[in-house]
Amino acid sequence: NAGVTQTPKFQVLKTGQSMTLQCAQDMNHNSMYWYRQDPGMGLRLIYYSASEGTTDKGEVPNGYNVSRLNKREFSLRLESAAPSQTSVYFCASSEVGGVEAFFGQGTRLTVV
Amino acid sequence: EDQVTQSPEALRLQEGESSSLNCSYTVSGLRGLFWYRQDPGKGPEFLFTLYSAGEEKEKERLKATLTKKESFLHITAPKPEDSATYLCAVRSTGFQKLVFGTGTRLLVSP
Numbered sequence: 001n002a003g004v005t006q007t008p009k010f011q012v013l014k015t016g017q018s019m020t021l022q023c024a025q026d027m028n029h030n031s032m033y034w035y036r037q038d039p040g041m042g043l044r045l046i047y048y049s050a051s052e053g054t055t056d057k058g059e060v061p062n063g064y065n066v067s068r069l070n071k072r073e074f075s076l077r078l079e080s081a082a083p084s085q086t087s088v089y090f091c092a093s094s095e096v097g098g099v100e101a102f103f104g105q106g107t108r109l110t111v112v
Numbered sequence: 113e114d115q116v117t118q119s120p121e122a123l124r125l126q127e128g129e130s131s132s133l134n135c136s137y138t139v140s141g142l143r144g145l146f147w148y149r150q151d152p153g154k155g156p157e158f159l160f161t162l163y164s165a166g167e168e169k170e171k172e173r174l175k176a177t178l179t180k181k182e183s184f185l186h187i188t189a190p191k192p193e194d195s196a197t198y199l200c201a202v203r204s205t206g207f208q209k210l211v212f213g214t215g216t217r218l219l220v221s222p
Contacts, residue, residue, distance in 0.1 A: 063201055
């Protein structure tokens with residue numbers, strides 16, 4: 001049982017480049033989330049999908065887009081990367097009526 | 113706005129030296145308070161959920177407690193393998209998101 005799987009684990013981008021972070025979960029959860037983690041800032045919610053077919057903005061959505069491809073997969077896209085988007089990105093999932101969220105191992109992104 | 117504050121930011125203990133981590137929170141209506149453990153380079157690992165004041169949960173050397181304003185993570189006789197960052201988060205009623213504190217970095221020396 002893999003849980004929540006994120007790809008890639010590491011990525012270096014140049015300013016202005018685009019990329020998509022992939023996330024898949026095998027726990028049959030309805031809700032999925034993207035967080036970023038920065039030193040001294042804690043985990044901050046970028047976007048979430050309460051259920052398949054819906055997405056909503058979180059605390060820091062600017063510069064990002066998301067796609068809930070199906071129940072298992074939730075991707076995060078950076079259209080034009082900026083140095084301020086250098087961070088560690090975590091995907092998480094939970095039951096829609098549940099409370100706990102389970103996290104992937106993270107993607108460490110550096111924008112130069 | 114929901115807020116979570118954790119203290120101390122960092123804590124260094126000797127092996128066997130018990131202590132507590134604090135998580136203070138303000139939330140419009142508490143649906144759950146969570147404790148996670150995060151090792152360097154890894155994602156947060158779920159430890160406990162607490163739902164109402166007075167509730168307690170235990171796992172090995174860890175015990176989490178909850179009041180109406182704060183939660184404590186008590187670590188009894190810690191071992192070096194307990195070294196990690198411990199994160200606290202809350203979820204309020206009617207909202208999907210978890211709001212996290214910035215964590216307490218725990219280092220247990222042998």
